[in-house]
Amino acid sequence: MERVPEVAVVGAGIVGLCTAYALAERGTSARVYESGVPGHGQSSGQSRIFRHAHDDARLVEFTRQGRAVWDEWADRLGAELVSRDGVVALGGPVPGRLRILRETGGISVRSVDSAELHARMPLLADYAGPAMLDEDGGAIRTRVAVESLADVLGDAVVTDEVFSLAPTGRGTVEVLSTVGRAEYSAAVVCAGLGTARLARNMGLSLPVQPAAHVRLTFQVVGAPPERVACLQDSSGDFGEVGVYAAPYPGNSRYAVGLSQTVEVREDGSFADSDALKGLNDRARAYVSRALPGLDPEPVEYLHCWVTGLPWSEDGMAVWEADRIFFVAGHNLFKQAPRLGRALAGAAMAEGLEENLRPAERLGRPR
């Protein structure tokens, strides 16, 4: 049987790419199997939000550490990976989130009044409720991140689909793929929608809840603002209580999505076939009410599968079986470099960080 790199990584989404990069920075070779194109799965699209605010202090701390890894890698890769324009959050949860953020420490976050809110988020309609600014949050430059990491990894990323992984009985892992059979010292499965299926072959039942997510992109009216923050709106003042929005590089476009997702059945079909269109319409209606700085006619649509865990929309966990690590969760883009380092450590037999074990339910509101 072929035995070349030390670790197999399944999936070249942002989590797999970061895991392979974190292995490489520690001198451990990896092969990254990708059945499609790197970054085309849940990691597709032009922007994501990096925010520190979460309802679990452990996840806030994990995210704080992750921000530093993004900066370190941006320096090394010579590219901006997270903008410096911050994230504004609106609504009733703001005081509670501010408290958790302050208790964690080391995060630049504060309440803002409507004048400062307007300066940081000039696309937003008048709003006078609770608001805060996460200064070190910002828009993740998703394309740059995926492309720079894939570039650096070069031939380590192969176009090949993994069919199964299994322990050999010799302390190694065998991977069967479309065109190969190879043996590794460990494997990390970051296959997005494909992770639960591969885990099931190992007798693990992951409580992943597949769903579909909608994000619409709108053109900024007039000249793009020099600075524009990402937005997390839980206020309900504009008719929705869960909205996330982030600028594209250059600030001439702004992507807006509802946190609500559309449920899918086991076979991938929709329980309600009109629900996806319904979310599209609600996002458009939200933009006309809340974001007068945008032309309300979308210029791009992103419909994408997501894989949530039942305890939180920000939940994440890693299942371990015989030197194979299965990653699941949602809103993982911002966590990917820090998570990648944790997965690299686990694959190098340093043990999985306790917080990432499923029983810890990382992300659960506490």
Ligand SMILES: Cc1cc2nc3c(=O)[nH]c(=O)nc-3n(C[C@H](O)[C@H](O)[C@H](O)COP(=O)(O)OP(=O)(O)OC[C@H]3O[C@@H](n4cnc5c(N)ncnc54)[C@H](O)[C@@H]3O)c2cc1C
């Ligand atoms: C519209 C939208 C908005 C979001 N907003 C945010 C946000 O603001 N902030 C944030 O942090 N996160 C956000 N997220 C979530 C975040 O994008 C995802 O959690 C993250 O991209 C997941 O990355 P991944 O590498 O785990 O999975 P994926 O990107 O799905 O990568 C998995 C890869 O594995 C490959 N694969 C699957 N099976 C196999 C196999 N058997 N063999 C080989 N390859 C295989 C797939 O082709 C795919 O490329 C958002 C997601 C969406 C869809």
